[in-house]
Amino acid sequence: MAEKILDIRNLDITFSTTAGPVHAIRGVNVDLEKGETVAIVGESGSGKSVVMKTTMGLLAGNATINSGEIFFTYEDESGEKKTVDILKQEKKWIRKNINGKRIAMVFQDPMTSLDPTMTIGKQLTEGMIMHLGLSKDEAKARAVELLEEVGITDPEKRLKQYPHQLSGGMRQRVVIAIAVSCNPDLLICDEPTTALDVTIQAKILELIKKLQKERNIAVIYITHDLGVVAKVADYVNVMYAGKIVEVGNVEEIFYDPKHPYTWGLLSAMPDLQTDDARLYTIPGSPPNLLHEVTGDAFAPRNEYALKVDRLADPPMFKVSETHYAATWLLDPRAPKIEMPEELRARIDRMLKEAERDER
Numbered sequence: 001m002a003e004k005i006l007d008i009r010n011l012d013i014t015f016s017t018t019a020g021p022v023h024a025i026r027g028v029n030v031d032l033e034k035g036e037t038v039a040i041v042g043e044s045g046s047g048k049s050v051v052m053k054t055t056m057g058l059l060a061g062n063a064t065i066n067s068g069e070i071f072f073t074y075e076d077e078s079g080e081k082k083t084v085d086i087l088k089q090e091k092k093w094i095r096k097n098i099n100g101k102r103i104a105m106v107f108q109d110p111m112t113s114l115d116p117t118m119t120i121g122k123q124l125t126e127g128m129i130m131h132l133g134l135s136k137d138e139a140k141a142r143a144v145e146l147l148e149e150v151g152i153t154d155p156e157k158r159l160k161q162y163p164h165q166l167s168g169g170m171r172q173r174v175v176i177a178i179a180v181s182c183n184p185d186l187l188i189c190d191e192p193t194t195a196l197d198v199t200i201q202a203k204i205l206e207l208i209k210k211l212q213k214e215r216n217i218a219v220i221y222i223t224h225d226l227g228v229v230a231k232v233a234d235y236v237n238v239m240y241a242g243k244i245v246e247v248g249n250v251e252e253i254f255y256d257p258k259h260p261y262t263w264g265l266l267s268a269m270p271d272l273q274t275d276d277a278r279l280y281t282i283p284g285s286p287p288n289l290l291h292e293v294t295g296d297a298f299a300p301r302n303e304y305a306l307k308v309d310r311l312a313d314p315p316m317f318k319v320s321e322t323h324y325a326a327t328w329l330l331d332p333r334a335p336k337i338e339m340p341e342e343l344r345a346r347i348d349r350m351l352k353e354a355e356r357d358e359r
Contacts, residue, residue: 056188111171125140248319
């Protein structure tokens with residue numbers, strides 16, 4: 001039986017700003033099982049990072065949690081299973097028992113996550129000394145092993161260096177080594193390859209997959225790059241304006257998407273076979289969440305919007321046991337509207353390529 005380790009239920013968050021309250025997260029639900037990879041995709045500002053920072057207890061001081069629960073299941077030092085609601089824990093307890101030890105995070109820019117004034121060795125060993133109770137010598141020996149594991153040559157030399165002495169790809173490998181140093185159950189990767197060039201991106205993704213398989217870690221990717229999602233994810237959550245609007249396994253989202261926003265994201269992916277000279281872009285901009293949304297937040301940008309979209313927020317309609325989408329187009333009373341022909345042709349090409357690769 002698969003074991004659920006993270007269960008986010010009805011998370012709702014408002015931020016106080018000088019311009020007024022911003023209702024940034026609007027009833028988000030996310031499930032994750034041990035060893036599984038879930039991707040959260042959407043445009044910048046959709047709330048992806050806020051949800052995951054809340055899971056780590058890193059919420060900004062101007063945030064108010066209106067409702068929700070974040071249940072995290074782990075084994076304590078005696079091997080006993082425990083489930084806690086992270087939202088009900090004190091920050092001090094989260095720092096000691098969760099952050100770095102059981103849930104670790106890899107941020108998009110390694111230069112902002114590494115301290116430029118500290119050596120790589122100091123940054124790599126401090127978590128192990130604090131969380132695992134290792135001596136300095138034990139932590140140093142483990143640090144050397146970790147650097148070798150993430151593909152960094154001459155690890156003893158690297159331990160004495162500072163972040164600015166390493167390339168971007170090497171810095172991100174160091175960040176990943178720090179993240180897995182205390183054997184976490186969950187690794188959150190927030191745009192882990194955005195600051196890197198394409199060849200290094202592929203290597204970093206392969207490294208994360210390798211470490212995940214070896215250690216049976218659950219991984220959450222936060223990204224707007226659907227190419228990354230296709231390579232790594234088991235399940236995909238599509239997020240728009242602070243809500244999950246479609247969820248399914250990777251095949252369902254890529255080959256049988258149901259939400260017009262997901263259609264737009266897939267159509268905007270670069271494709272060598274697309275006839276149009278210009279890349280498709282979703283018209284308009286995401287809503288300003290300073291103003292409370294009435295109806296479906298995507299309606300003003302949705303060419304398939306129905307009258308009801310302006311009046312009522314759609315519920316999650318069930319497509320299959322693993323596939324749900326929040327669009328009124330799935331209501332039995334709605335007119336039958338299919339995805340755009342160009343996207344259907346693109347998906348057919350993707351399916352043929354996948355079949356060729358399997359042979």
